Amino acid sequence: MNLKAGLWQQQTLKLTMTQELSQAIALLQYSAQELTAFLEDKALENPLMQIETGHVKPMNPLMDRKPKRHQKAEKDWIEQIADKPFSLEDHLLSQINSSNLSAEQVKIIRHLIQNIDENGYFTGDVSDIAHKLKAEEEVVEDCLAVIQTLEPAGIGARDLQECLLMQVYYENPNNELAQRILTDYFVPFADKKWKQIAKELKVTLKDIQDIFDQIQLLNPKPGALLGKETTSYIIPDAIVEQSAAGLTVRMSDDTLPRIGFNEKYYKKFKDQNQQVSRFLEDKVQDYQWILKSIEQRKETLTRVVSKIVEKQLAFFQKGTTYLVPMTMKEVAAELNIHESTVSRAVREKYVQTPIGTFALKTFFTSTIQTVAAEENTSSTQVKNKISKLIEQENKEKPLSDQEIVEQLKEREGIVVSRRTIAKYRDQMGIQSSSKRKRFN
Numbered sequence: 371m372n373l374k375a376g377l378w379q380q381q382t383l384k385l386t387m388t389q390e391l392s393q394a395i396a397l398l399q400y401s402a403q404e405l406t407a408f409l410e411d412k413a414l415e416n417p418l419m420q421i422e423t424g425h426v427k428p429m430n431p432l433m434d435r436k437p438k439r440h441q442k443a444e445k446d447w448i449e450q451i452a453d454k455p456f457s458l459e460d461h462l463l464s465q466i467n468s469s470n471l472s473a474e475q476v477k478i479i480r481h482l483i484q485n486i487d488e489n490g491y492f493t494g495d496v497s498d499i500a501h502k503l504k505a506e507e508e509v510v511e512d513c514l515a516v517i518q519t520l521e522p523a524g525i526g527a528r529d530l531q532e533c534l535l536m537q538v539y540y541e542n543p544n545n546e547l548a549q550r551i552l553t554d555y556f557v558p559f560a561d562k563k564w565k566q567i568a569k570e571l572k573v574t575l576k577d578i579q580d581i582f583d584q585i586q587l588l589n590p591k592p593g594a595l596l597g598k599e600t601t602s603y604i605i606p607d608a609i610v611e612q613s614a615a616g617l618t619v620r621m622s623d624d625t626l627p628r629i630g631f632n633e634k635y636y637k638k639f640k641d642q643n644q645q646v647s648r649f650l651e652d653k654v655q656d657y658q659w660i661l662k663s664i665e666q667r668k669e670t671l672t673r674v675v676s677k678i679v680e681k682q683l684a685f686f687q688k689g690t691t692y693l694v695p696m697t698m699k700e701v702a703a704e705l706n707i708h709e710s711t712v713s714r715a716v717r718e719k720y721v722q723t724p725i726g727t728f729a730l731k732t733f734f735t736s737t738i739q740t741v742a743a744e745e746n747t748s749s750t751q752v753k754n755k756i757s758k759l760i761e762q763e764n765k766e767k768p769l770s771d772q773e774i775v776e777q778l779k780e781r782e783g784i785v786v787s788r789r790t791i792a793k794y795r796d797q798m799g800i801q802s803s804s805k806r807k808r809f810n
Contacts, residue, residue: 394663398670399714402605402625405664409627412660418653419660420630458490458596459483465520478503478513482526486517490525490593491533524592531556537588547573548581562805575809606722607730608675610686617686619676621668622722629664631657670707674715677701678733685733686723693750698734753794755782760800765808771795 400408413421462483468476481503485494492514500507517526523540527533535552538545551559555567564578589595606622640650678701684692698716702709716730735749759777763769769777771791778784795802 393659394666395714397660397663398667398711399717400667401718402607402622404718405667406625406627409629409660412656413629416653416656418632418636418650419657420632422628422630458486458488458593461596462486462517462520462525466516471516474505475509475513475516478505478510479516482510482514482517486526486593488593489591490522490527492517492526492528522589522592522595524589527592530590533590533592534585534588537592538585545581545584547571547577548584551578551581552585562807564809579809604720604727606727607671607719608721610675610679610721610723612724617679617683619672619679621672623668629657629660670711671715671719673705674701674712675721675730677705678721678730682733686725689725691751691754693733693735695735695749696733701734749794752778752784752786753798755784756791756794757798757800760806763806765806768803768806770803 397405397408410421413419463480466476466479471479478499481499482492482494485492485499487493496507496510496514499505500510503510514526518536520526524533524537527536531552535549538548538552542548550571551567558564558567559578559582564575567573568575568578605625609620609622611618611620636650636654639646641647678696679686681696681701682694684694698712699709702712705712716734719730720727721730755778756774759769759774771788774791775786775788778786792802800806
C-alpha cells in the first residue's frame with residue numbers, strides 16, 4: 371500500500387445545484403398564489419422586471435375621486451360595509467343582564483369568558499382566578515355557572531362530559547335516564563358496554579340506544595358555532611374541458627401576473643459605469659431565468675395533467691367512482707422524468723374539470739390486487755365498496771373486518787387483508803363493528 375503524499379488528476383461527473391436550478395425547482399412546486407407572491411417579491415428586487423396585471427386598473431385621481439350619483443356603486447353602498455367579526459366574548463356578554471349582578475361579579479364573568487377557548491370550553495382554573503382577582507372561590511364558581519346558562523348550550527363546560535350533560539338538560543330537563551348515564555356511566559357508555567349499564571339501571575338496550583341517538587345529535591364544540599373562519603378560495607392551475615374532439619387540457623394563466631422587461635430603465639443606465647452595467651447584466655440574466663423557469667413549469671405541469679387525463683379517462687367521463695390505480699412512479703416513467711418532479715408538479719395544485727375541482731394528488735392511488743390476474747383496482751374504489759357494504763349491512767349484526775374481506779373477494783374479486791380494511795375504515799371515519807351495532 372502506497373501511503374506517500376502526492377498530486378493526482380481525476381475526472382468525475384457531478385451535478386451542481388446552482389441558484390438558477392434551485393429556483394426552477396422551487397417554481398415548479400409553487401401553487402398559483404405562491405408563484406404570484408414570488409413574482410411580486412422579485413419585482414421589488416429587480417428594477418428591470420415589471421409586474422403587469424391585466425385585471426387591475428390604476429385610478430385617475432381627477433376622475434375617480436368621487437363616484438357620480440347615477441353610478442350603481444352608490445346604490446349598493448350597504449354591500450361595501452366591512453364585515454365586522456362578532457367574537458365569542460361579545461356574544462356571551464350581550465346575553466348578560468348587568469343590572470342583576472354586582473360590579474365584582476361582572477368583573478369576574480369578563481375574566482372567566484377570556485378563559486373560554488374557540489370550542490367553547492372553560493380552560494382556566496377557578497382557584498387561580500379567585501386568587502388573582504382576590505375573590506371567594508364560591509363566587510367565581512357561581513359566576514361560571516351564570517356563563518353556563520348562556521347560549522349556545524354547553525358553553526363554559528370544563529370537559530366533554532359536562533358539555534353533553536349541560537346540553538341534555540337544556541333540551542329536556544326531565545330526561546333523567548340520559549343525565550344518569552352521562553353522569554355515572556360516561557366511559558362505558560361511550561365504549562358501548564351497554565349490557566352492564568342496562569342491567570344496573572334496569573332498562574332495555576333499546577332505551578340506551580335511544581339515548582345514544584339523542585346524544586349523537588348534540589354538539590361537542592358549542593363555541594365553534596360562533597367561530598368565523600376566513601373563506602379560502604381555490605384557484606385551479608389547470609382546466610380540463612370537454613370539446614367535440616374529446617377532453618382538452620389548458621393552463622389557467624389568467625390569474626397569474628405577467629412579467630415584462632423595463633426597457634427604458636435598462637437603456638438609461640446601462641452605460642453609466644462598469645459597476646452599474648455589471649449590476650444590470652445580472653438582473654437581465656435573473657429576469658431571463660425567471661421567464662425560462664415559468665415556461666418550464668407550465669410545460670411540465672401541462673404534460674403531467676395531460677398524462678393524468680389520459681390514464682384516468684373513465685374518471686372524467688363517468689365519475690369519481692371510476693378512479694383507476696395510478697402512481698407517480700408510473701407517470702414519471704411514461705413522461706421520462708424523475709418521480710420527484712411529478713411530486714413537485716402536483717403539490718398543492720388543483721384542476722378544474724367538468725365534474726368539479728380536484729387536487730391533483732387525488733388521482734394518485736395505490737394498486738389493490740384482484741382475483742383476475744390482468745386486472746387491478748385502486749384504493750379509492752376499495753374504500754367506496756367498503757362504504758357501500760357497511761351502508762347495506764344489518765345494523766343489528768354489523769359486518770366484521772374479516773367478513774368484509776370475504777365479501778370483497780367473493781363479490782368483487784378484490785383481495786385485501788383484514789388489516790387493510792381496518793386502516794381504510796379508520797381513514798373514512800367508520801367505527802368498528804362492535805360500535806356500529808344497534809339494538810332495535
